[in-house]
Amino acid sequence: MVSIAIMGHGVVGSGVAEVLLKNADSIAKKAGDAIEVKRILDLREFPDSPLADRFTKDFNDIVNDSEIRIVVETMGGLHPSYEFVKACLESGKSVVTSNKELVAAKGDELLTIAKSRNLNFLFEASVGGGIPILRPLDQCLAANEVHEIAGILNGTTNFMLTKMIEEDMPFDDALKLAQQLGYAEREPSADVDGHDAARKICILASLAFGRHVFPDQVHTEGIRNVSLEDVKAASLMGGVIKLIGRAKKQGDKISCIVAPMIVKEDENLLAQVRDVFNGIMVRGDVIGDVMFYGRGAGKLPTASAVVADVIDEVKHMKRRKALFWESGAPDYVVPYTEDSTAAMVRLRGVTPAQAEAAFGAVEVLSHEGNVLAVLTPVMKEQTLVEATDSLGDRVISCIRVAE
């Protein structure tokens, strides 16, 4: 019997307890040992839980209990998750987490502590919910040089964009619906401003390219400014607007961005990832394009990934997984302005000739009344910024086109 603790009995944490109880027999068979939830840390009371007698409000009941070998962290947020996880590792316990904020901010440090003590710090659930992505990526990486990862990493914004695209629902209504359905928080900034996607692309880029990438190194734009008119103009070029997180190898450095991008329906399977689903495309030198798809969030899918990590840890107790990356560096991520892109630009009171003067050989997508929508050629982001700046408030919107 292996004793574990769960810190945080919210959506994911209660899902982990539920899956461990529901599939206890098959899990014990797969892990080679029964798994007992000995302690659950939460400040709230859960008198009706079948595990009501395991609850504690005191972290010391977990960190000082030498019987507890694995600690699951599903509290979310950075504090006190960081301090608790660090203390658990330092007291000789392996840690499994679903906390993307923690991994994106402190992954390198926690992996280093785990390595030095021959423990594991596992976080499959932190990206893509239940979709197996970090281990397969690690496996893809074995025989490949991965040079790009691009994905729809946030289910809430993908749900909202799907409503905008397929039902002409304005942004504000789509947000309200997402909140009603429990997909978006009352304070939706982490989703709609791209921070959640930024944390996830940091974790993917850190693993794929071997050095830690911090969220503040990622140029991040959310979907607040995407309008139904943008959606319609994108459809004129056979594209849909998706919030894309992307990391690319650039020599010894990388580029990393989160932004709404136009994805062409004919060319890119990410265009077909609808509703709350996530899709992550990995591009390797040998393997070509590989995509992983599934529910990127939700209680049970995420709990499924956490439990898979716990089972893996029980099977490999005292054997370290290879999962590791080096510390980051301020100049490791090149400024986004050095990257190149094409863009769809919507302009008010600008003639095609004036658009061409600003952006080069543009393709006119539509020209209705005094509103012109054009597709620019591929150009340096810096040049694109200068061109839009030169047109001032005549620019209604500017949305990148995914390669």
Add this chain to the structure above:
Amino acid sequence: MVSIAIMGHGVVGSGVAEVLLKNADSIAKKAGDAIEVKRILDLREFPDSPLADRFTKDFNDIVNDSEIRIVVETMGGLHPSYEFVKACLESGKSVVTSNKELVAAKGDELLTIAKSRNLNFLFEASVGGGIPILRPLDQCLAANEVHEIAGILNGTTNFMLTKMIEEDMPFDDALKLAQQLGYAEREPSADVDGHDAARKICILASLAFGRHVFPDQVHTEGIRNVSLEDVKAASLMGGVIKLIGRAKKQGDKISCIVAPMIVKEDENLLAQVRDVFNGIMVRGDVIGDVMFYGRGAGKLPTASAVVADVIDEVKHMKRRKALFWESGAPDYVVPYTEDSTAAMVRLRGVTPAQAEAAFGAVEVLSHEGNVLAVLTPVMKEQTLVEATDSLGDRVISCIRVAE
């Protein structure tokens, strides 16, 4: 340094040698040891290969060489692959193969030999080419009860169907083009009659549900009888025709089928898997739907999966992977006639009323001249067979609708 041998220097085998040479440094780093190709078995001569001095025509040079710890089998076919792989395992060497025919026919026996000698028999490349699918499936399985797997498992037929759907290219022309491009063999039966897909769904079903499934237990229909008229009628219900391999849990037994099916574009991401790509959908009780997508064939993608297995084996030398399944049984797979399905039926000289008399409440998709296309309700396969039999040669075609 770990010495390995490669049996077969065809498309995949030469790709394995190429990847091992090309990415030697990064592979050594990931495996924790350098990997040396000590022997290559092939009856042909390759004087221009950088590994020309490693070639042998004598299997004994491999099986009797105690320095060789891992043998890669990329010969294809059942004989002498089976005898060679068995002999290698029995002489204490782990084996990595891309040979789906071998795994589908002899997987349980070879896994049992490997288990009894504490060796590994690995075959990630046998399904989905370079797409990591078997390990992630194993991982999905850890916390999930998987109840269905359905996929586009053959790139050649998917390429042909894509040409038929998108370019109105008749079957014969699509086949010729596939042959010209090297996707199809001159004798294309393994692809177009569904045998290749049947082998792959056997491997997936064996792993997911824990008992060996043999190709002759799978009801297998190919795409030879799919016409452009079928493609057009399917489009009237928002669907595309794909060759689907599907296995479903049915209590203690399973159902398993390979057949062309209509996949609805709005409902199922498999509809968007185009060209030579493969897509495999896994449905679990906790995780929901997960899809894996990528190039299902080709020299380098397949070689990439073989090399990933070799690296994994070097890292875990003398440690068995969990990969295993039990022997099969004649009554383990239920007859396909006991399963249920809806179907699109095209009929000549039949009125809607007569169609309704035969199939129940049908939906008329089109009625042009004397050709009627209808969508039947979901019914037992046996009932569907009886209904089409009752209409005799007035039935032009009958194609299942995927759920």
